[in-house]
Amino acid sequence: MTSTVTPDLTTLAQQTRAAARQLAILSLEDRDRAIKSIAQALEAASSEILAANQADCEAALAEGLASSLYGRLKLDATKLKGAIDGVRDVGRLPDPIGAVQIHRELDTDLVLKRIACPLGVVGVIFEARPDAVMQIASLAVKSGNGVILKCGKEAVRSCEALVKAIQSGLSAANIDPAVVRLLTTREETLALLRLDSEVDLIIPRGSNAFVRFVQENTRIPVLGHADGICHLYVDRHADISQAVAITVDSKTQYPSACNTIETLLVHESIASEFLPLAAAALREKGVELRGDDRTRQIIEAEPVTESDWSTEYSDLILSVKVVNSLQDAVNHINTYGSRHTEAIVTTDQATAAEFMAQVDAAGTFHNCSTRFADGFRYGFGAEVGISTQKLPPRGPVGLEGLVTYKYQLVGQGQIVATYSGKDAKPFTHRDLPL
Structure with missing residues (x-):
């Protein structure tokens, strides 16, 4: 410098x-x-x-x-x-x-x-x-x-x-x-x-x-932000068709965007039903899937590596992990996420509320695509960045x-000495209409 x-x-x-x-x-x-x-x-x-x-x-x-x-x-x-x-x-x-x-x-x-x-x-x-x-x-x-x-x-x-x-x-x-x-x-x-x-x-x-x-x-x-590693968690109470649509949009609507998901987390109790449908829909869009061992027991996918969890692909590549619980999903996100945007698909309001409270991110979404994380879509007209x-x-x-x-203070000759010492005058500190 x-x-x-x-x-x-x-x-x-x-x-x-x-x-x-x-x-x-x-x-x-x-x-x-x-x-x-x-x-x-x-x-x-x-x-x-x-x-x-x-x-x-x-x-x-x-x-x-x-x-x-x-x-x-x-x-x-x-x-x-x-x-x-x-x-x-x-x-x-x-x-x-x-x-x-x-x-x-x-x-x-x-x-x-x-x-x-x-x-x-x-x-x-x-x-x-x-x-x-x-x-x-x-x-x-x-x-x-x-x-x-x-x-x-x-x-x-x-x-x-x-x-x-x-x-x-x-x-x-x-x-x-x-x-x-x-x-x-x-x-x-x-x-x-x-x-x-x-x-x-x-x-x-x-x-x-x-x-x-x-x-x-x-x-x-x-x-600004250095990473855009976003996740979608499909809860055991998810609406399957809704979850598939949100997954596809969050990954493929604009793959190079920073609010695109890089990892899909799926609750174990819904994985066997959801993953084959999601995988078929994603492959139709040209997405390469990389999965952990439990994912690869359900669908065809390349083996995922430890580095995949912390990689922003900005491309048609998606890592997939089957988790045991909501807490497992939250822990994974808080470990590997970039505090950008994280989403959950579930019909259970209490689960959604817990997810949104525990996940450490600038945006936490429920039952919608992470691609909504955008200044124009928020009604800001545009954005200078995220x-x-x-x-x-x-x-x-x-x-x-x-x-x-900036602070603007307008007086009529007042001095601080008036409000100090033994005979200090008290402040009124009265809020006026904006």
Whole structure:
């Protein structure tokens, strides 16, 4: 951490901070107008964006990019339209800036407020995820923040086309396009991580090794998760057909997503009935099954290894284990899970409640797919990332992850000496309406 930051990047970050300060004082109407303008610019540039992404995909295939990363890189017309719809959804969200969280009279004419405000400048470093550009840029504008985006080399053409359209939309709304910047080289990644005086938060989105690299190479606070090892537990009281459908969706709807299950746990009393049906449905989707000894007595599967339990495949591979009880399932999850999203299928409410209380994860689901762990599906409009840390924000992070707060105290000449010593005046500490 002793290398010198290049002056150029420092200057660019300072320009982004200055632009963000101007953005933060705009009205909600002006910020929402800018988001609408961004959506329109993205639509107008759709053909250029898709062509750029096609070029990225062709180059990635030629270089042998992993299938999990390729799935995240690919941006077809449907996915692009969905992302642009997500931009518009952000424009319909409540204003995250200026919300009064505390309004308290300390004494007559001495009033304290705690008010939500932007973070300032956010650095987002991601691998093959061009859709992240649209999500994060719209959330940044809505919350009055500047954002410095750093994409992976496999997505450079896509991200350049996207940022060009976003900056065009900002300019059309009379907002400094420096609010959204794009970096493209590895050297810039290292330089960005050293900008602790200019950048307020780093959000990494990518592989386990990538996120850990970011966490270990910056003094800037980091929001994110290193692993997405999610589980589905099929309880002895599960509805079989429901359990099969949830299993298939949780594994195959988007195999490279971080909220996809990597391990299926099945109660021993239901395993012989459930596993053959689940295995057939999964194989139809091309899933490779790896099972423990008890699983392989019921269905055909490759032998599972100890390392499989702690592997995020991000692919059509699923480890399967037969467990003796709910507690065995919970113990396995708390041992190998990444505190991301864990689910149970059961008709027994008490069992579900116990599972959801004991499992240590940002999301605990009952009778539904783990794929619902997503900012857009939660109604956040979009997400800046998913956090598995204990302190908030946790889970899919939307606008609340891009705001902090400040305390404002307004008085009429009061001094602390009045409230100290033998004849100290008491505080009223009376809460006022928000």
